[in-house]
Amino acid sequence: MALADVREGQTLRFDVGEFTGALGDSVTVLPIVVALGALTPMSLPHALVAFGLFQIVWGVVYGLPLSVEPMKALAALAIAGALSYGELVAAGLVAGVVLLVAGQTNAISSVERYVGEPVVRGVQLAVALLLAQTGVGLGLGNPTLAAVAVALTLGVVAIGRPQAATLVVLSVGGAIAAVVTGVPTPTIPAFGVFPAGGPALSLGAAEGAAAQLAMTVGNAAVATSLLCSDLFDADVSADDLSTSMGTMTLLSVPFGGLPMCHGSGGLAGKYAFGARTGGANVVLSVFYVVAALFSALVLAFPMALLGVLLVLVAVQLGRSAVQTESLALTVLVGLVGLVANVGVAFVVGVVAWGLASKVGGAGIADR
Template sequence: MAYSSSVAAESDLEFSTSELTGALGDSVTVLPLLVALAATTSVSLPHVLVGFGVFQIVWGIYYGMPMSIEPMKALIGLAIVGSLSYPELAAAGLLAGGVLLAVGKLGLVGQLQRVVGEPVIRGVQFAVALLLLEAAVGLSAGNVPVAVAGLAVVGCLALVGYRAASVLLILAIGSVAAVATTGVPTPRLPELALFPAGTPTLSTGALEGTVAQLGMTVGNAAIATALLCGDLYDRDVSPDTLSRSMGATCLAAIPIGGIPMCHGSGGLAGKYAFGARTGGANVLLGVGYLALALVATGALLAAFPVAVLGVLLVVVALELARAAFEPVADRRSLAVVVGVGAVGLAVNVGVAFVLGAVAFWVLSSRA
């Protein structure tokens, strides 16, 4: 059944074990980035978690499905490697939020979707899957024995029909290991303040990062995610609606200490892969993030054995790749999907999106 309205019915919120495990399928793409960001910038981890918690709940209820809430990976990556300070990151996020809100209201993203062609968007999905696999290898390389053990657990549970339970078990084991290393932290409420981690600072680097992020966001977080909503959940959600909600999220979260956030096909596929089917998954995950904000310290999350998260990323990546290739019906479309995916992995998703659109237009004009 397709929905023309974005607002959910009451029945679209369920709270079950599968919703819980599905919710955690999104967190495996979020927590490693947050740990790295907290270790390399002045960001306040509790405030960031509050932002994720609030907007998981808001958009889960609004869309009535397990809508993903993820960091804007291009901007967060630049901050982690030192190219952007947190104040520059905040400025870039506010700028990106304003642009996304404006183009969504004008309906420009939907027009772009009609021009670009579906194989290009499928290629963006494939690119994200490859990037997730690359991240999985990087996370697992730090502790190969733990990663192998985690892979064995996931494989065994999947064989007997309990793949969704594997994420809950592995994350529970990792959490126990982290607490055993650091001890149980004392709960503390995050400070209420405007821009608690630094006043936004617009710079050339922030502008360049915003342009790179917008190319990735339009392709993956708006258009590809809208397509995946139909593929996985049979929901009619327009990319312009997603653009507006991402813009509103950034503009509301960053002033209270959050970071640039967006939707994304990877997180949506992750929730689906581990069992989430309703907005209840978002509510559960949002409550979890808010609870974690009370006890979060860099030391606690840094102590989590991230090698096991790498195993879970593999599951998410495979689900996203399956969704990308399953509807492909001809060689020309297949070539575009593979090409966009390869460029996305080698360069970035924004560049792959643009080059893929040009290549698709050329191929279509010759057909």
């Protein structure tokens, strides 16, 4: 299928729905990106510019409000300190190559059969648990401020606007940061190759890449493809999405960007907030570029509030994880990922899935 077939009849719009829909993606992206900027050597301006660039690219190419998100498994491992920044870069490059090759050879559907949906959900759960653990730790650094954020969140949920909870906490944190730093001077980042450090190949990087690929195949490729059909009646194959994810990751990481993917959650969030075309991506790209110019303000975001936001992201990811065909296997993979590491959890899950399939008489080949 040519990408031109996807966007046929898809005209970019810039109405109120596209503007509000843009927020549906940012509420899950910003907490993770800000945490990486605050806790790792990652250059926040470079990462935000990369997000802005590829929001426009895929909004125009597909004509749909496709999400552009950090690869959450790798991001969570880096935030939790389980991966160094160099290992994050290396794992992202490895994942990018695999996704590009898999997309070009139409291999995604075959790979998914050997991983199994409960294993993918288990990796999601492990990532959610790691994010929650880190978020709680940050919140305990200033319990009073964290309690205020929790109260605000509960208040917004109580009035029936749960989607706005992250926006409210982001707004409060931004206001506090502005008071602390004053009005910052806009700065334009200087671009170069690996501005925050080059790749560091290691066993941990390989394990992280494998765990991320398990999530990406299930959530960012297959699930997003189905959601494009369900919400927009658009024929976007999982292999096309794999190709675009590999491309943007390999183009962005060497210049300071993050390993990036699409995601069903971000696409659903944009749709829920009113987005119907790639116009929402263009709007969001402008927001990211402005944020990159004022990255000093973003980095001054209170860590305790950031912790609460990470917990909110973890809850959202965890809710998706438990919608599984085998809760026992998903929980097993999630707990192993929390106690040991996500790479080990992934291997344990794949082996358990294979054994369960054979015992059940179905066999992986029939899945």
